Amino acid sequence: MLEVHSLTKRFGGLVAVSDVSLTVPEGSITGLIGPNGAGKTTLFTLVSGFQTPSAGRVLFCGEDITGRTPERLAVLGIARTFQIVQPFAGLSVLENIAVGAYLRFPHRADAMAHAGAVAERVGLTDLGRPAASLTVAGRKRLELARALATGPRLVLLDEVLAGLNPSEIRDIIPVIRAIRDAGVTILMIEHVMQAVMSLCEHVHVLANGRLIAAGTPAEVVGNPAVVEAYLGHGAAGRLQKGAAHG
Amino acid sequence: MSSGTFAAYRPILIAIAALAALPLAVPMLVSAGLFAGANTFYNLMIFILIITLAAQGWNIAGGYGGQFSFGHAAFFGTGAYAQAVLQTRYGVNAWAALPVAMALGGLVGAVIGLLAFRARLRGSYFALVTLAFAEVFRILANATPITGGAAGTLVPLRIGFGQMQFEAPAAFFYLALGFVAVVLLLNRLLERSRFGAWLVAVRENEDAARALGVDTLTVKLKAITLSAAVTAVAGALYTQKFLYVDANIAYGAWISVEALLAPIVGGIGTVFGPLIGAVALIGLGEAAKTLIHSAFGSAVPGVDLVVYGLLLIVVIAFAPRGLIGLLRAGGGR
């Protein structure tokens, strides 16, 4: 469904993403992991059109979408969430979701009805309150709901689980799985390894802007290069633990 | 129209009806000493309505869309001059001139918007560039022959419905009220439309809006065009009311300031904000003028504007959602 070919992004002398190629099969949940500063979010901004790559191509369903703007990609069926959640603070929860729903439903009544249905799918209630009043977990769900409301075929999830406590994570994992089961392909950046182990069929590992490993979660966790990349951050142990529980 | 839809428009219809009934109270207000006579009342009300209309225009791009223009005089002035020049130089009928004035104002808005938004100007930069455009128009209007140069343009007094000049002051009041009413309804329609939702999304967070498929440039362009067109109608009405424009009236900083003060004081990005703000500003300004006049025995210039400035600061400091926000908070909603 999504093919990334030799994608590179330079900022001045710094190469944030270097010659990265990966594919996301239709109907999969694919993970993108790596230590902080590995270039994961930059890769997302390239794929989602917020920045143009210095080199390389992005294909969506075989069509070259390199350098297209985010709004055009949304029309094509690619949605993204932001690592730092960005609710429209002045709007209610339902109105927030409706902004996304309007993409496929130009009329208010239809958009609102669709927004309500999406809210239910991600487990959001009390939709009339201001979005600014939501808790962190609520905002993450809202971020997810808004993206889903645009009717995507592929969603890019940037750390939707970051900042959540273990019970909140446990609650949201089935929501993500249900989204995939409804036919939406998912590419997710994630630090929470239990979630990666339980959700993803396939994982790509970025370090210093390069792809250093790919495979099933279990394969990747056992890969010495991956452990090496994480060690400096003391995350190797967490990986092991994640593998044991997964 | 479903009952939910009607409920959304009901407060507006009630407000319009109340305003339309105001002339009934004129004899009472005059005998109570609040107004020197019926004409004083109508002149004040017409002025308030014209400012309201200009402010309603500003509120579309500035309030709903978050694009703070400091130069809506560019649109007001274009409407005012078009209305005057089309009649005096081209013999166009006043009623026919009005839509042209509106379209020209919208065009100016679209061009300025296209230049500014394509250059990705926002915040202070957008405010500055709109201010500069208004100044360019002011200087040009002051120097070119078609606008009458520094002498301005005088529309000949020819009372008659066909000329949009009325014997009875109430007639112009109802004309201005009609436009304000249409824009009130239009704003509610906007709030409940896809365009309105996208416009507010652009105000709140452009990146998040783009990720949801909102073409932010198009949305902002539509907003500034509509915004400019509405403010241009206010300018055209000004011309019809006072039958005279010059560069400092039409393109002066005063109207840019009034157009943005009224919505901010009344309640930014709300249907009633511009109306409530215009009533509060002009009402308090007049009250201050009268008070100072009676205290010092003569008129002191600038007093009303001091009140405007203070009110702006006080509202920002204590009621960022404007008077309407205070009313809602007071009402417990």
Add this chain to the structure above:
Amino acid sequence: MFRSYPPQIVLEAVLNGLLTGAVYALVALGLTLVYGVLHIINFAHGAMLTLAMFAVLVAHLGFGIDPYLAILPLTPLFFAFGYGLQRFVISPASRNDDGAILLVTLGLSIVIENLLLAIFRSDTRSLTLDYSFSVVDLGFALLSLPRVIGFGVALVVAAALWAILALTDTGKAIRAVAKEKLGASLVGIDVNHIYAVTFGLGAATLAVAACLLMPSFYVNPRVGNAFVLVAFTVVVLGGMGSIAGALVGGLVIGVVESLSGLYLGESLGQIGIFLIFILVLLFRPTGLFGAKA
């Protein structure tokens, strides 16, 4: 359509433009300094200049103080005024929100301008001094003495401001806050104090500018508006926050205004400035010398 002038007249226009430009630069310095640190445009800048010019007027008419000597009391006075305004009005009223600051400074400008209108009325006034019409004869051009003095002092003030920023501890703190507000507050810099000091410095430069302007210029309650738009242009041209940019930008704008006045006439002459302003904003918003966006 352009008239052609003998080179001597053009040269004199350029020199006069440079003299005016130095004062523009001085007015713009305060604006750019405040922008560089607080990242806001102070819309009250023009009104504060008008206030300073009236202060010079009152000092002269009421107390017989020569405008140039008035620099001594007015500079600290305006520093205190600017400091207080930021610390006790702008900052608390706006909760340091950018849009709110913009509107609060707009509100202040309306209040100041119209208080002056209420007190002094709309009459245009000027000072009559022994040296108001003195000239400096360069042989090839005659220049007004007060404007030559203004040019010199403006350059000195710019140098002094640069020295304050580069050499003093407060200057270092100002630059630290300008670069990284959070970091500065983490190392113990009182950010609100620095904001107010910056605002105070901006107001102080206006006091000096007013003292330099009054011997050869006039004042009315709206006079600041003309200067503030020019100052915005200078700041945008020079790059927001750049002191060297403001200096060069001021001189450039002074010359542009003088030449376009010569060729286009007084009323259209101002358009040159606004067109530069708009073009720079649209096509090079970082200014000709600014590096950062």
